[in-house]
Each structure stands twice: as C-alpha cells, then as structure tokens.
Amino acid sequence: MESLKQKILTEGKVLSDSVIKVDAFLNHQVDPAFMQSIGEEFASRFAELSITKILTLESSGIAPAVMTGLSLGVPVVFARKRKSLTLNEHLYSAEVYSYTKNESNEISISKDYIDSDDVILIIDDILANGQAALGMIDLVEQTSAALKGIGVVIEKGFQDGRGKLYRRGVHVESLATIASLSDGHVTFQNKEDAV
C-alpha cells in the first residue's frame, strides 16, 4: 500500500536496526481518514471470505480493526491484556510473551462475542515476532470459529512472525513489509502479500 509506505518513510522514526517508531500515525496518534483507507484495503483483500467478525488486540489494533469492520460491515471484538492469569470461566485466555517488555501478558475475550459458527479475520497493527498474533490464533481456536486470515498494517519482514504464522497454516496480508532498518534507513520488500 503505497500511501502507507510514504507515511512510514516520512513519519516513522528508525530507532535501531530492529526498531521503528510509528507513533505519529499508528500507535499513539491516528489520522482517521488514513486509517479508513487502511480499513478499505484490508476489506478488499479479505472481501471474498465471508468474514463475520474481526478480532484485534487493544490498543493499537483497535483503529485499523474498526475501520476494516466498517468496510466489511461486521463487528469487531478487541481482546484485553491483563497482567496475570486470573481464572474466569466466562473468558477465553491465552498467554502472550513480549520480547520488547520481557514480560508475559494474558490476553482474553469474553465467551459471549465469538461463536463456533463465526468466520474470523484477525487485524493487528504490527507483525514482528508474531507473539500477539499467535495468542489471538489461540483464542480463535478455543472458540472453534473458523480463522480465515490475519491482516497486519506493518510487517517487520526481518523478524520471524510470518514464518510462525505460516507454520500454523494462517494466511497473512501485510500492507507494508519492512525488509530492513539498517543504517537508519527503511527498505521495503517488493512483494508483501504472499505467504
């Protein structure tokens, strides 16, 4: 998605060979009209799959997920992060390890909002090592709903998230894939939507 790549180049801040800050338009400040175009792009890529519900993870996934839901005409459920594993019979829960924070969080959704006959699309802001996505896949599997794919706004192609999702048999669509952040410079992969 060309407009997204432009945003990354002009508003992203490369902090190291593996870290880029996209607070300006994705993680902290959001341009709603641009986010709507992201939602439309996801909707067009998953249009033929009869999606009935979108799952995302608070907080940065919510804006792109809601805009995708607006385009597809389906509800959005956002999984909650919690510090510790508390038993609750009415929740599906999964563990997500964060490499950046070096801590585990539990993510969970209420059993009320995803049924076994739902057809799920997962939307998230960033795909890096895939931990958050794997946690959400875990949640979907517990619901027995069908998982039709994962859409991520930005993929760090130099980390192993995509490989992990591929081995789980999940179709991934990234709107922009960063091949490298070496020397403070963003290099994109040419082909970004094939698994």
Place this chain on the structure above:
Amino acid sequence: MESLKQKILTEGKVLSDSVIKVDAFLNHQVDPAFMQSIGEEFASRFAELSITKILTLESSGIAPAVMTGLSLGVPVVFARKRKSLTLNEHLYSAEVYSYTKNESNEISISKDYIDSDDVILIIDDILANGQAALGMIDLVEQTSAALKGIGVVIEKGFQDGRGKLYRRGVHVESLATIASLSDGHVTFQNKEDAV
C-alpha cells in the same frame, strides 16, 4: 441519542445499582457502523468549535474518538495507561485513580502530538466519577492547548463526574445519561446535554 439508548436497553447488562456492563457494543465488542453514527453525533455537537485534535484514553475511548475524528477531519491522540510513574521528559503525564480497580494509573501522551495552538476535544466512552476525564484535562493543561469540551458516550448521571468537570469549567456533552440503575432497571435523564 435515541439509537444509543436503545442499545443500552437491549444490550446493556445491569449488574448492580451502580454498574452496567456495555461490553456488547462499547467496551469489548464494537459495531463499527453504530460507532460511526456516534462519531457523527459528537462531530455535529462540537462542529462550531474549530477543533484541531481529539484526545482520548486507551482502550475503549479509541473507537468513538477515531469515528469523531473521521467526521471532524482531525487527528486523534490516545493517551496511554501505565502502571507506575516513570519519569520521561518527553511525556506529559497525569495520575488517574480508578475506584473500580482501587488503583492509580499514570496516563501520558507524547509531547510531539499536541501543541499549544491546538484546540482540543476530549472523547471518552463513560463518564462516572470523572477521574479519567480529569486526568485528560490535566494533560491538556500541560500542553497549553485550548480545551473546548468533553464528549462522552454514556454518562452515569448518579455519580459526580459531571459536577467535577463543571467546577473545572469544562463543557460536557453526553449522548446518553443514565439517571438510575435501581432494581436492575435503566432510567435515562430526559435532558442530557446541558451543563
């Protein structure tokens, strides 16, 4: 807002005389088209105020804030919650006490995204005792930007949030004001938008 009141009546779950769960359409699951109509309603109520930026708080404020930003054509910044007060020169921070969780959280925004010449509208999902709103007012005051009002989706009129905001001189618009949750029954206030 009549459609919102209907949602509250049909999908809200009254848990006690002071607690109503609105997970089904506001706090956990979101209906994007309905959220867009909420954004349009806020936009029309604050249309004449030359808003340049919306401030909200993760996570449940993000969907209504982004939809309001879409209607008004302005960016949205979402304040982050953190567990403990960590000094960071590049952040504006405020303390928010949660009565429900009996704990304090720090909320913060980067200094990069709100300037002194911004005209701010705060959007949040619920106004109850007003702690989150006061925290966001605190942040806006630190930026020296102008605060033009606060829009909340649901106000618990039987708690003292509105009074606190009134004493701070802040204009409040609520899309639905709950007067009482007694006996498992939701009663709305007739007039919901005057301070």
